[in-house]
Amino acid sequence: MAAQTVAVPRRVASLNLASDEILADILPLSRLVAVTALVDQPGTSNAVGRIPKSIARFPKVDIERLIALNPDLVVVSEYTDADVLRALRQSGLQVHRMTGLDSLTGFRRALLDLGKAVGETAAAAKLAADFDARLGEVERLLKGAPRPRVLYWASGYTAGSKTAFDALITCGGGSNAAALAGISGITPLGAERAFGLDPDWLFIGSHTTTAKEIHEHPLLSRMRSVRAAHVVEMPTELLVALNHHAVKACEFMAGALHGEDPAR
Numbered sequence: 001m002a003a004q005t006v007a008v009p010r011r012v013a014s015l016n017l018a019s020d021e022i023l024a025d026i027l028p029l030s031r032l033v034a035v036t037a038l039v040d041q042p043g044t045s046n047a048v049g050r051i052p053k054s055i056a057r058f059p060k061v062d063i064e065r066l067i068a069l070n071p072d073l074v075v076v077s078e079y080t081d082a083d084v085l086r087a088l089r090q091s092g093l094q095v096h097r098m099t100g101l102d103s104l105t106g107f108r109r110a111l112l113d114l115g116k117a118v119g120e121t122a123a124a125a126k127l128a129a130d131f132d133a134r135l136g137e138v139e140r141l142l143k144g145a146p147r148p149r150v151l152y153w154a155s156g157y158t159a160g161s162k163t164a165f166d167a168l169i170t171c172g173g174g175s176n177a178a179a180l181a182g183i184s185g186i187t188p189l190g191a192e193r194a195f196g197l198d199p200d201w202l203f204i205g206s207h208t209t210t211a212k213e214i215h216e217h218p219l220l221s222r223m224r225s226v227r228a229a230h231v232v233e234m235p236t237e238l239l240v241a242l243n244h245h246a247v248k249a250c251e252f253m254a255g256a257l258h259g260e261d262p263a264r
Contacts, residue, residue, distance in 0.1 A: 008119030009072035009094070015061055015084075016077040017045060018242040019098060022114055023075070024050040025244075026123035033069045034058055043207045043236045046245040063087050073117065077101060077242075101242040103167045104135065104250075111244055127244050134247045135171065138254050142173040145258050150174035151199035151225075155210055158189040164242055172253025174201065191219045199225050201257060206233040232256045 012027060013034035014020045020039040023032055024047040034056040039045045056069060061084045066074065074088055077098040088095050096117040100106025108128050115124020150169045152159045159165035160176065160183030169176045177199040178189070202225045204210040211233060214220045225231060234256075238249035 007072070009117075011069070011071045011073075012118055013056075013066060013069060013071035013074045015058060015066075015074060016080060016098065017240070018077055018101060018110070019075040019114060020051070021045065021047045021241070021245060022111055022124075022127075022243050023118070025127060026115055026120045027118055029055070031118075033071055034066065044240060046237050046241055046248075061087075063091055067091055067093070075114065075117070102162055102164050104171060104246060107164075107243050107246055108132070110242075131244045131247050135250060138171060138173075138247075138250050142254055142258060145173055147173060147175045148200035148257055149177040149180065149197075150201045150203055150253075150257070151177040151194065151197055152203050153189070153194060153210065153214070154205060155208075155213060156188055156190070157186060158183065158194070159186055160184045164246070165239065168246060168249045168253060169203075171250035173257050174253065191217060195219050195223055198223070201225055201230045201232060203232050203234050203253075203256075205236040205239050207236060 010031055011033045012023065012031055014023055014032070015036060017036055017038045020035040029052060032051070032055055035051050035058070037057040037059040039047050039051050040057070042048050058066070072094060073096055074093050075096050075098065076085065076088070078101060080097070085095070085097070096114065098110045098114060100109055108131060111128055112124050115121045152165050158178045161179035162184050163186060166176045166179050177197045181197055183189070202214070202223065204214070211231065214226060214231065220226065234249070234252060238245065238252055241249060
């Protein structure tokens with residue numbers, strides 16, 4: 001029996017920023033009918049200015065509006081709300097769900113899976129090869145280097161084990177102070193406990209009020225890392241990249257912690 005040929009989707013709608021950014025790099029934009037409104041936000045998106053204004057933007061999921069666009073494929077992520085997923089499936093729309101978005105291996109696999117789903121396997125493989133090569137160069141430059149303890153802080157929240165930021169810390173040549181303390185996932189972290197973790201470096205998002213909050217806080221301002229000026233404002237679009245752009249976060253972190261710039 002001859003194998004069935006799977007039709008390549010000609011009209012693709014993206015409902016998460018990770019796929020917005022990937023599709024901007026691998027999909028002919030004539031086949032893209034919708035993206036999230038986040039794709040236009042500097043400091044959040046790695047695809048600012050890449051998506052023509054003629055392509056629909058979705059600040060939030062609107063099933064009726066989406067159906068009117070008549071997409072062949074709707075791309076969501078594992079973080080898409082369960083009620084939204086249910087509504088999409090009940091509508092009869094074809095859905096591709098990106099998963100494994102908490103590790104560099106997961107980002108790579110999700111990239112290749114999405115490339116296959118939209119019929120752009122070669123373009124996705126090319127991005128994956130670049131991702132692999134740049135990660136390999138970071139690893140080469142950091143071989144044998146000490147691993148300072150790094151704490152991510154976002155106005156009372158941190159990222160422990162089993163998070164994308166934990167993977168970035170490891171890739172960038174550090175060790176996650178929160179994970180070492182037994183913290184898992186994105187979780188609240190009080191100032192007293194943050195102070196007690198005594199990280200060598202504190203990473204925060206740029207273009208936020210976090211730096212001001214830390215330096216004005218009676219306890220956080222006394223942290224060893226703060227007094228040593230080891231507070232790094234990381235571009236927020238790199239902090240939230242759940243795809244091939246995460247390699248830029250690894251390169252940034254390697255430069256901040258070890259003075260190495262693999263991208264030069």
